[in-house]
Amino acid sequence: MASITVGQMQAVGERCEVFYIPNFITEEEESYLIRKIKDTSHQSWKTLTNRRLQTWGGQMFGRNVLLPQALPPFVEAYPNIISRLQSTGVFRNSAHGAPNHIIVNEYLPGQGIMPHQDGPAYYPVVATLSLGSHTAFHYYKYRTGNTSHGATDLMSSGPENEQRVIDSTPVMSVLLEPRSVIITSGSMYTSHLHGIENECTDRFTAGSDDINPPKFAALNVAVANWKLLSGKDIKEAVINGGYLERGTRYSLTCRDVEKMANSKFGRR
Ligand SMILES: O=C(O)CCC(=O)C(=O)O
Numbered sequence: 001m002a003s004i005t006v007g008q009m010q011a012v013g014e015r016c017e018v019f020y021i022p023n024f025i026t027e028e029e030e031s032y033l034i035r036k037i038k039d040t041s042h043q044s045w046k047t048l049t050n051r052r053l054q055t056w057g058g059q060m061f062g063r064n065v066l067l068p069q070a071l072p073p074f075v076e077a078y079p080n081i082i083s084r085l086q087s088t089g090v091f092r093n094s095a096h097g098a099p100n101h102i103i104v105n106e107y108l109p110g111q112g113i114m115p116h117q118d119g120p121a122y123y124p125v126v127a128t129l130s131l132g133s134h135t136a137f138h139y140y141k142y143r144t145g146n147t148s149h150g151a152t153d154l155m156s157s158g159p160e161n162e163q164r165v166i167d168s169t170p171v172m173s174v175l176l177e178p179r180s181v182i183i184t185s186g187s188m189y190t191s192h193l194h195g196i197e198n199e200c201t202d203r204f205t206a207g208s209d210d211i212n213p214p215k216f217a218a219l220n221v222a223v224a225n226w227k228l229l230s231g232k233d234i235k236e237a238v239i240n241g242g243y244l245e246r247g248t249r250y251s252l253t254c255r256d257v258e259k260m261a262n263s264k265f266g267r268r
């Protein structure tokens with residue numbers, strides 16, 4: 001992909017805060033990146049309860065400041081993920097004009113990530129590249145009035161650690177294909193949450209027009225980006241009410257940490 005402009009990116013939903021770009025990288029680039037992620041001579045995994053992660057571009061110092069390190073060549077040179085993301089224009093007003101930090105998550109089938117906000121350390125845009133498998137990605141809002149409506153409600157710790165009730169019905173849900181990028185900005189970044197349920201299989205309710213779009217069967221919510229899906233088998237499963245088995249998925253969560261420690265600081 002030579003270059004992408006905001007005009008060519010496809011907005012998902014009416015608010016134009018979420019953009020879906022299928023085939024952001026080629027299959028060859030995807031295999032190469034997965035090989036590099038698995039080759040831990042460069043970096044190591046941090047194991048959490050329900051997934052593993054690597055951090056590229058440096059470690060956070062306190063909550064908001066990055067102790068920067070160079071990003072690996074497999075996002076700067078080949079494939080040139082960072083410059084492709086730059087060419088979308090979504091980072092043009094961020095402190096460094098480009099992502100300077102990447103969290104690589106690994107999810108086995110059945111693993112997900114609780115609804116959360118990415119928080120104030122970053123410029124409020126996140127671009128996430130999916131590798132290896134599709135997944136179902138949901139955006140949630142907080143319940144107004146903060147009243148819990150029963151045992152199914154989720155609680156969040158929120159950016160300031162206060163407990164808030166999350167509405168368990170997503171405000172928007174997208175199917176992320178392998179090799180796609182999803183960009184989250186605006187209020188979807190600053191006041192909504194996002195998460196991935198711990199599922200092995202995603203089932204769909206058939207649909208193929210705006211009145212009756214295909215849905216994620218378990219939640220009865222539309223697949224908001226169904227028209228933008230590019231994989232033949234994936235699109236067929238979604239439109240015809242089939243199912244998709246998840247494989248191991250790697251995600252590259254690319255953001256701009258606005259405050260960076262002076263790089264000389266650590267060396268003195
Ligand atoms: O894996 C994903 O697509 C989401 C990851 C995420 O939300 C995060 O790292 O903050």
Ligand SMILES: [Fe+2]
Pocket residue numbers: 116117118194
């Ligand atoms: Fe996140």
